[in-house]
Amino acid sequence: MKKLIALFAVSAVASTSAIAGVALSGAASVSYDDNGAGASATTYDADISIVGTNGATTLTVGMDVDAGASVTGVDMATKIGPVTIAADMFDEVSIVTSAAQTSTGESKVETTDSSVTVSLDAPIGDATVALDDSGDVTISGTWSGVTVSQTMGDTDITKGSASIAGMDVSITNEASATSWSVGTTVSGIALTLNSSNDMTATFGLSGNTMVVSHVGKVASKAATAKVWEVAEVKAYSTVAITRDLTSGASLTATYKSSDDSLTLKAADRKSVV
Secondary structure, three states: OHHHHHHHHHHHHHOOOOOOEEEEEEEEEEEEEOOOOOOOEEEEEEEEEEEEEEOOEEEEEEEEOEOEOEEEEEEEEEEEOOEEEEEEOOOOOOEOOOOOOOOEOOEOOOOOOOEEEEEEEOOOOOOEEEEEOOOOEEEEEEEOOEEEEEEEOOOOEEEEEEEEOOEEEEEEEEOOEEEEEEEEEEOOEEEEEEOOOOEEEEEEEOOEEEEEEEEOOEOOEOOOOOEOOEOOEOOEEEEEEEEEOOOOOEEEEEEEOOOOEEEEEEEEEEEEO
């Protein structure tokens, strides 16, 4: 099975010896955080995305360039008749040492997250059947406005989403644990709520965009053989106001109740084709 997937991928790569179009985009930001009663800090972030296309084939490379240049992702997608091939070629370092872990459930073991998935648009009620190189099989499709996917493998995952009475609803069941989210717009205010008790309200205010968020409490979890412990985090709220500037950049001020901190962030995003 893995040899068959590899054959499809090699065929796609071999057929794209030249890139017909290249698009370059990037984003950069600098943030000042007074950290409430703690020491203030200034942080930087700069990212670049390179997208090359040739016919039905797309190659995307992501890079983090604020502290030297490092690759953050390499993805290829192509289509051969009814077959779609998606390849995640970048294997991130997932293991976290005890000295670096921050009590948020980081992985203790190294895992491989690169993959190749072959999908077939099957003539069975608009369903799509996908097979990846780990042996997982996913069947997905949309029927009567309801989008459903079922993944069968080491961990069974069922997902469903639909728009009902002006609300966008999504439900996920993974390894017998269910999560959900609901989103709607009321009087110009975009509202979201999920099963973790996280809530957001987004609306315009005098030419600015204001986002009021409530982040639900995170319960503590003991460490296991594969992950570090998760420390308890009390519920908190944030208020963020963003203003788009005439220069093309944006300025955001964010207040966080958990540490009574204020963060100022200037950001810019550009695209070149």
